[in-house]
Amino acid sequence: MTTMTMAQALNAALRDALREDERVLVFGEDVGPLGGVFRVTDGLTKEFGEDRCFDTPLAEAGIVGLAVGMAMGGFRPAVEMQFDAFAYPAFEQIASHVAKLRNRTRGRLSLPMVIRIPYAGGIGGVEHHCDSSEAYYAHTPGLKVVTPATPDDAYWLLRDAIADPDPVVFMEPKRLYWSKGEITPADRRAGGFGQAVVRRAGRDATLVAYGPSVPVALQAAESAAQDGISLEVVDLRTIVPFDDETVVASVRKTGRCVVVQEAQGFAGVGAEIAARVQERCFHSLAAPVLRVAGFDIPYPPPILEHAHLPDVDRILDTVDRLQFGDEPDLLHLAREVS
Amino acid sequence: MSVRTSRQAVDGLLPSPEPVRFIAEDGTAVPAPAGYPAPADEQLLEAYRRMVLGRRFDRQATALTKQGRLAVYPSSRGQEACQIAGVLALREDDWLFPTYRDCVALVSRGMDPVEVLTLLRGGWHCGYDPAATRVAPQCTPLATQTVHAVGMAEALRRKGEDGVVMAFIGDGGTSEGDFHEALNYAAVLHAPVVFFVQNNKYAISVPLARQTAAPALAYKGIGYGIPSEQVDGNDLVAVLSVLTEAVRRARSGGGPFLVEAHTYRMDAHTNADDATRYRETEEVERWESADPLARLETYLRGRGLLDDEAVAAAHSAAEEYAARLRDEMNADPETDPFELFDHVFAEPTPQLREQRALLAAELTAPED
Ligand SMILES: Cc1ncc(C[n+]2csc(CCOP(=O)(O)OP(=O)(O)O)c2C)c(N)n1
Ligand SMILES: [Mg+2]
Numbered sequence: 001m002t003t004m005t006m007a008q009a010l011n012a013a014l015r016d017a018l019r020e021d022e023r024v025l026v027f028g029e030d031v032g033p034l035g036g037v038f039r040v041t042d043g044l045t046k047e048f049g050e051d052r053c054f055d056t057p058l059a060e061a062g063i064v065g066l067a068v069g070m071a072m073g074g075f076r077p078a079v080e081m082q083f084d085a086f087a088y089p090a091f092e093q094i095a096s097h098v099a100k101l102r103n104r105t106r107g108r109l110s111l112p113m114v115i116r117i118p119y120a121g122g123i124g125g126v127e128h129h130c131d132s133s134e135a136y137y138a139h140t141p142g143l144k145v146v147t148p149a150t151p152d153d154a155y156w157l158l159r160d161a162i163a164d165p166d167p168v169v170f171m172e173p174k175r176l177y178w179s180k181g182e183i184t185p186a187d188r189r190a191g192g193f194g195q196a197v198v199r200r201a202g203r204d205a206t207l208v209a210y211g212p213s214v215p216v217a218l219q220a221a222e223s224a225a226q227d228g229i230s231l232e233v234v235d236l237r238t239i240v241p242f243d244d245e246t247v248v249a250s251v252r253k254t255g256r257c258v259v260v261q262e263a264q265g266f267a268g269v270g271a272e273i274a275a276r277v278q279e280r281c282f283h284s285l286a287a288p289v290l291r292v293a294g295f296d297i298p299y300p301p302p303i304l305e306h307a308h309l310p311d312v313d314r315i316l317d318t319v320d321r322l323q324f325g326d327e328p329d330l331l332h333l334a335r336e337v338s
Numbered sequence: 339m340s341v342r343t344s345r346q347a348v349d350g351l352l353p354s355p356e357p358v359r360f361i362a363e364d365g366t367a368v369p370a371p372a373g374y375p376a377p378a379d380e381q382l383l384e385a386y387r388r389m390v391l392g393r394r395f396d397r398q399a400t401a402l403t404k405q406g407r408l409a410v411y412p413s414s415r416g417q418e419a420c421q422i423a424g425v426l427a428l429r430e431d432d433w434l435f436p437t438y439r440d441c442v443a444l445v446s447r448g449m450d451p452v453e454v455l456t457l458l459r460g461g462w463h464c465g466y467d468p469a470a471t472r473v474a475p476q477c478t479p480l481a482t483q484t485v486h487a488v489g490m491a492e493a494l495r496r497k498g499e500d501g502v503v504m505a506f507i508g509d510g511g512t513s514e515g516d517f518h519e520a521l522n523y524a525a526v527l528h529a530p531v532v533f534f535v536q537n538n539k540y541a542i543s544v545p546l547a548r549q550t551a552a553p554a555l556a557y558k559g560i561g562y563g564i565p566s567e568q569v570d571g572n573d574l575v576a577v578l579s580v581l582t583e584a585v586r587r588a589r590s591g592g593g594p595f596l597v598e599a600h601t602y603r604m605d606a607h608t609n610a611d612d613a614t615r616y617r618e619t620e621e622v623e624r625w626e627s628a629d630p631l632a633r634l635e636t637y638l639r640g641r642g643l644l645d646d647e648a649v650a651a652a653h654s655a656a657e658e659y660a661a662r663l664r665d666e667m668n669a670d671p672e673t674d675p676f677e678l679f680d681h682v683f684a685e686p687t688p689q690l691r692e693q694r695a696l697l698a699a700e701l702t703a704p705e706d
Binding site for chain 1: 489496520683
């Protein structure tokens with residue numbers, strides 16, 4: 001067992017993938033000698049040479065389009081988008097080609113490629129460096145969308161993503177890059193990809209979270225426990241494929257559910273989760289499924305981001321509205337009256 | 339520090355000031371252009387037969403739209419010299435990245451015409467096997483295929499294969515960002531790829547003058563360090579010669595090349611378009627007299643390579659081909675609604691399995 005930061009775990013995953021499979025290539029902006037702006041590709045060019053890990057010209061559609069062609073030609077590119085908002089130039093390539101090539105060609109071509117995207121906020125970044133863009137990708141049929149919350153998951157999910165026969169958008173929560181954790185020994189972990197995990201068991205309500213929101217949900221559960229409320233925390237790990245089974249089993253057990261996401265709430269992944277939970281767990285629910293999310297605003301300037309980001313208090317306030325007494329949801333009623 | 343660009347380096351990247359030409363519009367030979375060998379006579383005869391076939395195919399496809407057998411068809415009538423030369427310049431193991439307008443090129447490569455038309459018939463998005471044919475799916479998002487072509491070229495190079503990739507693109511498509519990213523990537527990677535612009539003067543209704551202020555599209559190469567050439571796109575001999583040279587160069591490690599062919603889209607953008615809204619009949623008529631097929635025929639006859647018999651044989655082969663195509667297209671394509679779920683991922687997700695079952699229930703429910 002080794003302790004690593006998430007960035008180091010991702011680096012180890014790329015390194016091991018490059019070592020094990022010569023078809024794997026890493027490219028993007030500043031990923032070569034610099035090692036990427038978050039150092040996720042640190043040392044890879046040195047170890048594997050410029051052929052296997054290289055800097056591209058500055059053009060994101062070009063990076064993704066090049067990866068499409070190289071994957072068609074038998075390689076397994078794992079490319080880096082420097083930041084969430086700077087992946088947008090590549091969106092046409094992602095939505096029209098990466099997501100669709102297998103389907104368009106009736107399975108005759110496939111695209112085993114990974115697009116790594118550092119995403120979300122909480123690091124005091126200036127505008128265009130903090131977008132939560134996961135819903136765009138999750139909404140696009142044909143893409144798998146993955147987001148780790150621990151270094152161990154970061155390592156294994158990235159290994160799984162690179163080995164996957166389909167394209168994977170691998171969303172890395174920036175603020176967790178420096179979080180530390182233990183990595184399990186090198187023998188391949190069974191499962192994980194496509195499977196949510198119960199991070200903390202509880203009785204009274206389920207918090208469903210993913211990526212950057214998982215540690216916040218865990219802190220909220222810790223704090224609630226001190227008040228005698230037992231919260232279960234489910235970490236999705238992969239948004240697509242979505243693990244209905246684990247989420248549903250948890251909510252049927254606890255009877256209450258709060259979905260937590262950092263992204264703006266409207267039409268987000270959390271809305272999808274809330275809908276799925278109430279469709280499947282209606283008879284087990286003692287209260288409506290509630291959501292905790294960022295506000296529906298462009299990502300705020302750094303000094304104000306604390307006001308936007310869902311924190312422990314926002315989660316606990318929402319848990320309080322889960323009708324543990326027999327009173328209805330007063331907050332909603334109050335809004336309707338005023 | 340002083341910066342100086344060598345005149346020689348610049349000149350080496352520029353296209354000829356006038357499009358390369360072997361045949362005048364009246365079908366007579368012009369003095370041979372420097373640096374471009376004339377293709378072998380046998381290859382020109384083969385090109386002629388393929389042009390006859392391609393034109394007949396194109397006419398049949400347009401007819402099929404009227405019979406409701408094709409959802410839409412973008413004709414390439416008038417562009418046959420480009421379509422056929424592009425294919426003849428490539429080996430079978432080279433890759434071709436076509437657009438929606440390049441059906442004639444694909445059938446000319448020997449692909450099953452029904453498979454080529456599957457996209458436009460609406461049976462599936464791509465009817466052929468790209469891996470087996472080494473032809474990427476016909477691409478509609480403009481210019482996006484040019485970047486894939488660079489990736490494929492880079493893949494071939496890395497695998498030690500001496501294959502070349504040719505990316506087809508229209509004049510309008512050269513305004514898209516992806517085209518510029520593709521040129522730049524190709525140059526930086528020194529990838530064995532040929533960009534082939536069929537400048538047919540229109541992007542749907544928008545004329546070339548609104549598309550660019552460049553002296554010619556071929557000049558877009560120099561900014562990226564890519565050598566380029568412009569060619570008379572209605573002169574089969576010229577297009578074939580220039581493309582063959584570009585492919586030879588790429589294959590022997592010379593890097594990417596850009597070719598602009600000046601041609602003309604004789605028909606509307608597609609059967610659904612009304613070209614009289616944006617161009618004059620006189621303009622179209624002027625281009626009729628530059629017809630690439632008539633031009634090649636006159637040229638070959640003039641050189642004693644083609645006689646009435648050979649012309650008749652080419653036409654009757656084309657008629658047979660068209661009749662077979664019509665019959666095959668008259669049968670309804672076989673489709674399976676459940677296939678909609680089969681290729682989204684290698685393994686369908688649990689959600690896709692549920693939705694498949696839902697569709698099955700809908701399709702088997704008794705009608706009320
Ligand atoms: C990215 C994108 N924008 C718009 C369109 C719609 N569209 C289809 S064909 C076309 C014109 C393209 O013109 P050109 O590149 O000259 O090719 P041509 O059709 O003349 O062969 C347009 C605008 C598209 N397919 N893709
Ligand atoms: Mg055009």
